Amino acid sequence: MSHVDDGALHAYLDGELSPLESQDVEAHIAQCPGCRRRLEEERALIARADELLGLAAPPDRATPPFRPGDREPPVRLWWRVRLPLAWAATVVLALGAGTYFGSRVLQREQPAADQRTSDLAATSTLAPAAAPETGATRRAAPRPVGRTRAPAAPTGVAAERKSTAKDKSAEVVVAEARPETSVALRDELAVSAVKPSLAPQPVSPAPAPALAGMVGQYALTGPPVTLDSARAFLGTDPYAVPDLPVRGIYRARLIGFSGVVVEQALDSSTVIAVITGRQAPLSLQSVVVTDAARADTVKPAERALMGRAAATPDSLAAAERKPEAAALHARGAAANRPAAALVSEVRGPLSADSLAALQRRLQPLRP
């Protein structure tokens, strides 16, 4: 028999040769000192490789119990799909309501205007939704088309000036009316959000908000888990809104965090997610998400403004630019961040204020 090659030696040492093949190898080694020496070398190599691989092994944790109830395939949280639709609906609603209330206020403020004012008002009410005010005004003003130095010109100019002045006032009224509307809308949402339990809740110890924006943005749900698993995983109780039914508990997959998502029903058609996370000791200590500073650097008032402003298309773009600015502050935020702080956030198809209200009510979830 020829010499045994490395592959056969490894297969022999791995116990992966058939009995017949093993006998052949042993017979050859018995009478070939070279192959016997190589066998010992390969044995040492295998031991060394196993030792090295053992150095790069995950921490030896107990195998979690296999529970059939835990093993449904993970589902996408529904608002991840519906969020774009919800945004579109919000924009339409805000514009529509602004137009409606704007026209109401306008008519109330200018009851004694002349015949043209009502036309103007009708035009102006469209202004916030569609064309710039000046354009609308020009169309509304009875201005001579062929503008010459004829005697008719002064009246035309006067009419234009007059209507422009009126339009200015209309614009102001509209501008004032719209915030009112959105505040009213938000209050309504906030009320509906807390409706299931109107009893005043003791303010829970506010979880560190340092990374709230980051957690929400990067949370992906993992497999469903039991409350026991979630608790073992976080080292403490996950947060939840008291008195709301818990529909499910999932592992959250967050960059650099160990997290749990508690899915709760606000009412029959609205579900929120309460994300509780802890910085994972192993993962990505050197990585900071550029968005992380948002919660730190934005004051509550600005935050509310952002939430409201986000209802208009223009400021959507502004909100998108925000992370760039936040990146500048990321380093400072990272320096201030306490190690392994528990963070939590409420997400759902609600206004920022409603979510903030829910966030304030968070309590550790107990069985």
Place this chain on the structure above:
Amino acid sequence: MPDDLADVYRSTYRALVRFLYRKVWDAARAEDLAQEAFARALVHKPANARGWLFVVAANMARDDARRAARERRHLTLLKSEPPASAPPSDEALHTEGEHSQVRAALEQLTPRDREVLLLWDSGLSYDEIATQTGLARGAIGTTLARARRRLVEAFEAGRTGEHVARG
């Protein structure tokens, strides 16, 4: 839950986590992916659950790496923060260093060599490795011999380089 899958879970879960860990290098994520692989096995009820799990796990780890690469575009790498507790002991530093040296050495292997080595280290037999990788069964021993040798060589080379650098 079928009994056989429960058996596979008991015998294979840690091995699957071990396998995934060497691909994603994050213990929590490796466990997540292992759980998800078993969850999918419950749905798909594969005939050869053990081999199927490793195939699915390998695919998930690859997808996960792609997603992580995408997400990294939104991340800024900064110096790691100083730990809140006392500085780690020399021994801990040593262990941490060896861990990353092994990782670096593993990443110097060719994808095929690495895959075969990781599958073997996770407890798969030559037959199972051959089925999963598409290699001939007779080539597994040769591949493993090469992978082990290169792993040890790359590790020793990395360590020597470090000692030289330290002076």
